[in-house]
Amino acid sequence: MDVSLARILVCLFAGIGLIVLLTAKYRVHAFFALILACLIVGLGVGMPVDAVLTSVKDGFGNILKSLGLIIVLGTTLGAVLEHTGCTSVMANSILKQIGSKRANLAMSLTGLIVGLPIFCDSGYIVLSGLNKSLARSSGIAMAVMATSLATGLYSVHCLIPPHPGASAAAALIGVDYGRLIITGTLVAIPAMLVGYFWAGYSGKKYPDVVTETEEAPTEPAYLPSALKAFLPVAIPILLIAVKAFFVIDTVAPNKWLTMFLSLGDPAIALAIGILLAFNAGSNWRKDAVAKLLQDGAEKAGGILVIIGAGGAFGAVLAATKIGGHLSAALPLASMGLFFPFLITFIIKTAQGSSTVAIITAASIVLPLLKPLGLDTATGHLLGVLAMGAGSMMISHANDAYFWVIAKFSGLEMKTMLGVYSVSTVLMGLTSFAMVYLLSFIL
Incomplete structure (x- = not known):
């Protein structure tokens, strides 16, 4: 199949435009938007119908094969942590250490830690009651408290598995989850701090306005100890990180070490986290x-079909040989990490979902890794993180998380745009700067 670059690009832009139009304006589920984009691109470049369907099926199945267990177990872990009150216990424990005078810093750190296994929208809903209570008792403006918590959760949501965007990009491009968690955390911490400082600087300019807000979920009557609350988060991360350390350093393990390192497989580690989370509860029925x-x-099912459709879109793009055409026509080598960051940033800003943005961008970047100079294990890792940075910006009125924050904190649109949306821009730029810096170190 000999197709010109111009034709491929027209079909690609038509596919991306369809994704944005259907998901942002008409609120069509991202799965259907991505599948339709597969057909637009595949048929548009002249692929036979059966070839398009084969690519869709192969791409869909291949990514779910490597990612299905992780998403289901990660989602379940988050649900159990919410139900048992572990999230509130972790938040209160951090608050005791930091002090009520710096309640906004405590909420930023809480968001960073609680957000590791829990999706940002769920985490915000669960912690919104505590956040509002601290805002009243400390006298800190609600815009400061809300943005501090929101950006703490957001920093890990865009960069670290088991969150769906980062997980899907890692599966598509081929990145070790342990390395991504370790390196992603190094990127997420500065991003969280930037969100915290911007919230403190700009949020105090907006006085609190009493508006109708959603009710936060009630806490269970029994709350676990701090140790029991933190273990379901800490143990899986520790196990995955230990395994990644031995992979990175290529240490030849013995039999017993091999058995121990098997616990660091993300699926096994998350299953252990679920058991520890159930142990934190009481009087189970x-x-x-x-x-x-x-x-x-x-x-998890709703997330998995989106990820699978993203894998299908990537397979169709690979079949068009877009990588070879673009590498011959554009100076991609000079763009490097900036290209995946820019592509993800544009898609995120246009259609609102960080998950859809990073999955779509990963599908585009995959055949371009070699001409971009990212066709190494480290290049793959940094490319995924660059896309994670791009998926942070810009969160505004077309992002569901934007409205979760507004509704559960009672903030007006002007305040949300001036404080929270600007913070996502600063976080994305900071994250990309960290990724660029890491490219000279790793």
Whole structure:
């Protein structure tokens, strides 16, 4: 199939435009938007119908094969942590250490830690009650408190597995999850701090306005100890990180070490986290356990079909040989990490979802890794992180998370745009600067 670059690009832009139009304006589920984009691109460049369908099926299946367990287990872990009150316990423990005078810093750190296994929108809803209470007791403006918590959660949501965008990009491009968690955390911490400082600087300019807000979920009657609350988060991360350390340093392990390192497989580590999270609860009933597991699986299902469709889109793009055409026509080598960052930034700003943005961008970047100079293990890692940085900006009125924050904190549109949206721009730029700096170190 000999197709010109111009034709491929027209079809690609048409596919991306369709994704943005359907998801942002018409609120069509991203799965259907991505599948339709596959057909637009594949048929547009002249691929036979059966070839397009084969690419869609192969791409869909290949990414779910490597990612399905991680998403289901990660989602379930978040559901159990919410149900048992572990998130509130972690928040209060951090607050005791930091002090009520710096309650906004405590909420930023809480967002960073709680956000590791829990999606940012769920984490914000669960912690919104505590956040509003601290805002009243400390006298700190709600815009400061809300943005501090929101950016703490957001910093890890865009960069670190088991969050779906980072997980899908890692699976598509081929990045070790342990290395991504370790390096992504190094990038997420400065991003969180930038969000915290901007919230403190700009949020105090906006006085609190009493508006109708959503009610936060009620906490369970029994709350676990701080140790039990932190273990389901700390142990899986530690196990995954230890395994990644041995992979990075290529240490030849013995039999017993091999058995121990097998616990660092993300699926096994997350399963251990779920067991520890259940242990943090009390007086479990069979129906309660069954409902939590069902909720986790059902929520994961919606995410998995989007990720699978993203994998299908990537497979169709690969079949068009877009990488060879672009590498011959553009100086991609001079763009390097900036290209995946820019592509993700544009898609995120246009259609609102960080997950859809990074999955779509990963599909575009995959065949371009070699001409971009990123066709190494480290290049793959930094490329995924650059896309994660791009997926942070700009969160505004077309982002569902934007409205979760506004509704549960009672902030007006002007305040949200002036404080939170600007913070996402600063976080994205900071994250990309960190990734660029790491490119000279790793």
